[in-house]
Amino acid sequence: xxxxxxxxxxxxxxxxxxxxxxxxxxxxxxxxxxxxxxxxxxxxxxxxxxxxxxxxxxxxxxxxxxxxxxxxxxxxxxxxxxxxxxxxxxxxxxxxxxxxxxxxxxxxxxxxxxxxxxxxxxxxxxxxxxxxxxxxxxxxxxxxxxxxxxxxxxxxxxxxxxxxxxxxxxxxxxxxxxxxxxxxxxxxxxxxxxxxxxxxxxxxxxxxxxxxxxxxxxxxxxxxxxxxxxxxxxxxxxxxxxxxxxxxxxxxxxxxxxxxxxxxxxxxxxxxxxxxxxxxxxxxxxxxxxxxxxxxxxxxxxxxxxxxxxxxxxxxxxxxxxxxxxxxxxxxxxxxxxxxxxxxxxxxxxxxxxxxxxxxxxxxxxxxxxxxxxxxxxxxxxxxxxxxxxxxxxxxxx
Amino acid sequence: xxxxxxxxxxxxxxxxxxxxxxxxxxxxxxxxxxxxxxxxxxxxxxxxxxxxxxxxxxxxxxxxxxxxxxxxxxxxxxxxxxxxxxxxxxxxxxxxxxxxxxxxxxxxxxxxxxxxxxxxxxxxxxxxxxxxxxxxxxxxxxxxxxxxxxxxxxxxxxxxxxxxxxxxxxxxxxxxxxxxxxxxxxxxxxxxxxxxxxxxxxxxxxxxxxxxxxxxxxxxxxxxxxxxxxxxxxxxxxxxxxxxxxxxxxxxxxxxxxxxxxxxxxxxxxxxxxxxxxxxxxxxxxxxxxxxxxxxx
Numbered sequence: 001x002x003x004x005x006x007x008x009x010x011x012x013x014x015x016x017x018x019x020x021x022x023x024x025x026x027x028x029x030x031x032x033x034x035x036x037x038x039x040x041x042x043x044x045x046x047x048x049x050x051x052x053x054x055x056x057x058x059x060x061x062x063x064x065x066x067x068x069x070x071x072x073x074x075x076x077x078x079x080x081x082x083x084x085x086x087x088x089x090x091x092x093x094x095x096x097x098x099x100x101x102x103x104x105x106x107x108x109x110x111x112x113x114x115x116x117x118x119x120x121x122x123x124x125x126x127x128x129x130x131x132x133x134x135x136x137x138x139x140x141x142x143x144x145x146x147x148x149x150x151x152x153x154x155x156x157x158x159x160x161x162x163x164x165x166x167x168x169x170x171x172x173x174x175x176x177x178x179x180x181x182x183x184x185x186x187x188x189x190x191x192x193x194x195x196x197x198x199x200x201x202x203x204x205x206x207x208x209x210x211x212x213x214x215x216x217x218x219x220x221x222x223x224x225x226x227x228x229x230x231x232x233x234x235x236x237x238x239x240x241x242x243x244x245x246x247x248x249x250x251x252x253x254x255x256x257x258x259x260x261x262x263x264x265x266x267x268x269x270x271x272x273x274x275x276x277x278x279x280x281x282x283x284x285x286x287x288x289x290x291x292x293x294x295x296x297x298x299x300x301x302x303x304x305x306x307x308x309x310x311x312x313x314x315x316x317x318x319x320x321x322x323x324x325x326x327x328x329x330x331x332x333x334x335x336x337x338x339x340x341x342x343x344x345x346x347x348x349x350x351x352x353x354x355x356x357x358x359x360x361x362x363x364x365x366x367x368x369x370x371x372x373x374x375x376x377x378x379x380x381x382x383x384x385x386x387x388x389x390x391x392x393x394x395x396x397x398x
Numbered sequence: 399x400x401x402x403x404x405x406x407x408x409x410x411x412x413x414x415x416x417x418x419x420x421x422x423x424x425x426x427x428x429x430x431x432x433x434x435x436x437x438x439x440x441x442x443x444x445x446x447x448x449x450x451x452x453x454x455x456x457x458x459x460x461x462x463x464x465x466x467x468x469x470x471x472x473x474x475x476x477x478x479x480x481x482x483x484x485x486x487x488x489x490x491x492x493x494x495x496x497x498x499x500x501x502x503x504x505x506x507x508x509x510x511x512x513x514x515x516x517x518x519x520x521x522x523x524x525x526x527x528x529x530x531x532x533x534x535x536x537x538x539x540x541x542x543x544x545x546x547x548x549x550x551x552x553x554x555x556x557x558x559x560x561x562x563x564x565x566x567x568x569x570x571x572x573x574x575x576x577x578x579x580x581x582x583x584x585x586x587x588x589x590x591x592x593x594x595x596x597x598x599x600x601x602x603x604x605x606x607x608x609x610x611x612x613x614x615x616x617x618x619x620x621x622x623x624x625x626x627x628x629x630x631x632x633x634x635x636x637x638x639x640x641x642x643x644x645x646x647x648x649x650x651x652x653x654x655x656x657x658x659x660x661x662x663x664x665x666x667x668x669x670x671x672x673x674x675x676x677x678x679x680x681x682x683x684x685x686x687x688x689x690x691x692x693x694x695x
Contacts, residue, residue, distance in 0.1 A: 027483035028476065056479040061510030065472035068465060068507065072440070072476030075463060078483050094466055205461040205477060207436050207489055214464040215453040 002052045006187040013144040013176035016183045017083065017109045017169075018043035020151035022053045023191040024107070027078035027198075030058045030066035034088035035121045036173035037111040041083060063088040067095035067108075074104040075213050077204035079155065079197075082106070085173060086113035086127045093131065099166045100135020100229055102213050103202060105158030106166040107151060108136075112275065112326075113173040114359045122360020123172040125275070125327035129335045135229050137167040137236055138303040142278045144183045147171050149253055152186070156195050156243045162235040164202060172276040172326075174360065186251060194250055233305040240302055258307035260299040261314055263289060267296030269375045270315055272323040272340050274300045277356075277363045281324070284368040295372050300336055311343040320350045320378040322371045326357040333388045341387075350378035356391035367391050399592055401585055404431045409459040416449040419610040419617030421581055421624070422523045423449065426457075426494060428584070429521055432591040435460055437490040438477055442470040442504065444496035445530040445609075446523070468503040470495045471511035474518045482517070490519065490595060497524040497538035500604075501562045505537075508564075508602075512571040515599045522564065522602070525609035533612040537562045540632075541678065542671040543663040544614075550666035560678055565604055569638045569689060574599030577637035580606050582625035586646055590637060597639075606633045614662020623660065630654040631679045634686055643690040649683060 002019055011019075018040045021029070029048070031041035048057045056073075060066045063084050070080040084092060089110055099106055114124035125140075132138060139154060141147045147169065154167040171177065186194075203211045217225060241257040248254035260278075263285055264270055273281050278299045288295045298314050300307075315321055321344070325334020332338065337353035344351060354371045357363040370391060390396045410430040416423040422445055430437070440463040441447045450457035451464055465473040474493040481489050495504060500522040511518060527545050528534040535545040541560045544550045548557040568576045575597050579587040587605065594601040606627055608620035615623060627633035631649035638644075654676055658664040667675075 028479050030476075056483050058475065058479055059514070060472060060475075061513070062506060064469060065475075065507045065510055068469035068472035069476035069479065072463060072465065072473040073480035073483075076438070076477045076480035076484075078480045095469060098466065205438050205463060207438065207461060210459060210461045212451070212453075212456055212458065212462040212464070215451055215456065215462075216447060216464065217453045221453055 001050060002047065002185070004188045006185065006190065008182055008184045010180045011144065011183050012039065012178055012180055013147040013171050014039040014111070014178070015043055016144045016148040017151055018047065019185055020148045021081045022047050023186065023188060024079065024081065024152060024155050024195060025053065025197065026055055026081040028056045028058065028070060028073035028080045030060050030069040030082045032060050032063050032066045032084070032088065034063065034085050036113055036177045037083045037085040037088070037109070039177070040109060063092040064095060067092040067099070070106050071095055071099050071102070071104055074106050075102060075205055077200045077206065080106050081108070083109040083111065085111040086115055089127045089131065090115055093134070096131060096136065097134045098214060101225060103164040104166055105155070105164055107154045107158060108166070108168045109151065110168045110170040111173045111177045112170050118359065120359045121173070123175055123326065124358050124360065125170070125325070128168060128170045129327045131168065132304050132335065135165060135233070136304065137165055137233070139167060139169045139301060140274050140303060141169060141171045141176070142276055142299065144176055144181050145253070146255060147176060148183055148185065149247065149255070152191060152195055153243050153247055157236060157239050159198060160239045161201060163232055163239050165229070165232055165236065175276040190250070194247065237305050237307060255301060258302045258310050259314060260301060262297040262299065264296035264298060264314055266294060268294040268319045269372055270296045270298055270318045270321055271368070271371055272298045272300060272321060272336060274303070274324065274336055275326060277324060277326065280363060280365060281368050284365050284372070288369070288372060293372070303336070303339070306339045306343070308343040311340055315344065315349070316347065318349070320352070320375045322352045322354055322375050324354050324356060324371065328355050328358070337387070351387060352378065353388045354391050355388060361392065364392070399432070399588060401588060404588065409435050409437065410450070411457045411459055414450040414457045416445070417611055419608070419620050420445070420449070421607040421609070421620050422446055422525065424581055425521070425523045425605050425607060426450070428588065429492070429591050432588055433490050433492060433595055436488060437492055438463070440465060440470060440474050440477065440493045442495050442499045443467045443530070444499055445525070446494055446496070448530055467499050469507050470499060470504050471507040471518070471520060474520070475511050475514070475516040478517045491517070492519040492521060494521045494523060496530070497522060497526060498528045498536040501537035501564050509571065512568050512573045512600045512602070515574055517598055519594050519601045519603070522604040523607040524604050525607040525612060526561070527609070527612050529609045529612040538564070541675055542667050544666065545663070556666060556671070563682065565602070565638070566685065566689070568602050569643070572641070573602060573638070575601040575637070575639050577603045578605070578633070578635055579603055580624045580628050580633055580635060582621055582628060583635060583647065586635060593639070612663065614665070615660060619660065623657065626653055626657040630657045631683055632657060634683060636686055638689070642693050643686070645687070645690065651680065654679065
């Protein structure tokens with residue numbers, strides 16, 4: 001049984017996420033195993049079986065059905081939860097892409113894992129990044145505590161009447177999902193207080209008030225719906241910040257909202273990070289600062305909607321920017337890099353893109369040091385010819 | 399319930415955009431007359447989603463959920479579970495799917511829902527091809543039939559495969575209720591929908607649905623053709639309930655050649671193909687009959 005009160009324990013992100021889901025009290029959960037997400041649905045099966053959570057636990061036959069079950073259940077007016085990774089997310093993509101337009105505030109955890117080919121079960125963002133255009137908010141977490149906290153915040157953000165869009169909370173596979181660290185679990189009552197039971201005020205399936213969802217919409221009505229989805233995404237920027245501030249006030253953990261700045265204010269060179277690598281980068285920044293180098297980090301927490309203004313405001317004073325990506329859009333560049341450069345449009349800031357950690361390769365201290373070193377070249381070169389730099393890759397000389 | 403006692407009005411309203419002589423609309427009207435207004439409907443992409451589900455003029459006066467091609471069974475499972483979680487035990491959840499979405503793409507989700515005995519009614523209106531996209535052969539299309547992806551040349555061509563037997567697949571899942579129906583045998587059809595309505599668990603009814611453009615038949619020929627399909631053994635009427643199989647109508651095995659010859663899609667059928675069809679339908683009947691031997695197990 002999960003203690004009802006606030007407590008601390010050593011746990012993986014997967015366990016923290018499962019307990020966060022228990023605290024959020026979804027009425028329907030769809031479960032299908034896929035590495036490295038599997039232990040989430042295992043934990044939830046136990047919590048439901050032992051009475052920690054009263055929920056319809058649907059052991060579906062595929063991820064495609066997992067997302068169909070939660071989408072239809074959410075459309076019938078109840079809070080839902082599911083989790084997936086990699087091929088599973090790709091397999092459910094068709095259904096994932098329907099949820100935003102139906103304005104279904106579903107919460108899903110994605111244990112980031114490489115998408116084949118080459119195959120692998122280790123961390124990479126090539127599973128969730130292709131979903132960036134699917135009208136889901138995307139939040140990337142750095143550690144297990146943040147994974148727990150953001151599941152709860154995600155429900156509050158998604159269900160806000162200004163947003164009403166689904167959210168995927170993403171965390172690096174294995175590095176978070178299978179590594180144990182101390183997590184504070186908030187108490188049931190205080191979570192209920194922060195996140196009251198789901199009360200759908202918009203459309204849902206109800207025989208006393210028939211409505212239709214997911215209809216075929218011809219060109220003469222189509223664009224307005226999509227414009228509204230875009231507007232809701234933009235409004236979510238404000239809601240995410242509000243929920244962050246509310247959470248910080250109630251529970252004392254402030255993640256900064258859309259981005260988190262670390263030693264940026266007087267920095268000359270800044271690395272933009274995403275996910276668990278931020279922790280390593282933070283250490284390296286401290287070491288380099290001790291040596292007198294003016295370096296800092298901006299951690300991307302929210303990728304959709306993309307916090308363009310916040311990025312530009314945080315980075316406009318620096319001399320050069322490096323952007324770390326644990327995924328790449330082949331033939332172009334890393335997805336974070338493309339967004340950051342877009343945010344910096346209108347400045348002549350040199351920006352480099354560091355592709356590292358693909359397929360789960362370690363991103364070591366010295367790789368981060370290499371990135372900051374590489375940024376020095378931008379002082380000599382007048383123009384960055386190819387901003388995409390593969391880090392710690394055989395055959396790549398730089 | 400007798401046909402004459404059913405309410406005249408159906409929660410599936412008149413004025414849809416179905417082709418002349420489409421039997422799928424007729425099936426929806428009658429199923430909904432039986433199920434009534436305390437029903438939630440889902441339709442995947444198929445003829446019915448197009449002729450009755452395009453914004454802003456739709457033909458459903460009950461809550462309606464349109465999802466994707468491969469997930470009708472899992473979609474209605476999600477609706478059903480959410481209703482259960484809310485304690486709404488008296489609301490019926492029904493899905494109407496075509497044969498392509500049922501026998502091909504949706505088979506995985508259908509199998510999962512049957513396996514879990516989800517509390518849903520699944521109506522498959524089987525028009526024996528992907529009619530909505532312009533008549534392409536599906537896993538339910540008859541052997542030897544023309545479609546736009548099984549063209550006919552000079553004999554011996556058309557569809558090279560025999561149709562999948564979805565009811566038998568679902569019986570193999572030990573489903574709560576599996577039935578076949580025909581609009582020609584309307585009282586039998588209504589009885590089956592009513593039976594499904596009053597049961598709990600996974601319920602599947604497959605109804606033969608004539609598609610005049612796809613079958614290349616006159617728009618007023620549907621009802622007679624379905625009757626001939628039943629008489630000739632081309633379409634069997636049976637139901638399987640809690641392990642017990644009942645044959646509702648013994649086929650006479652009369653008039654198969656006549657039945658096929660009335661349809662443009664069989665225009666190029668060779669004698670060899672006809673013989674293969676004749677054998678196939680007789681064997682299928684024996685297989686279904688054989689299932690009833692297990693009734694006492």
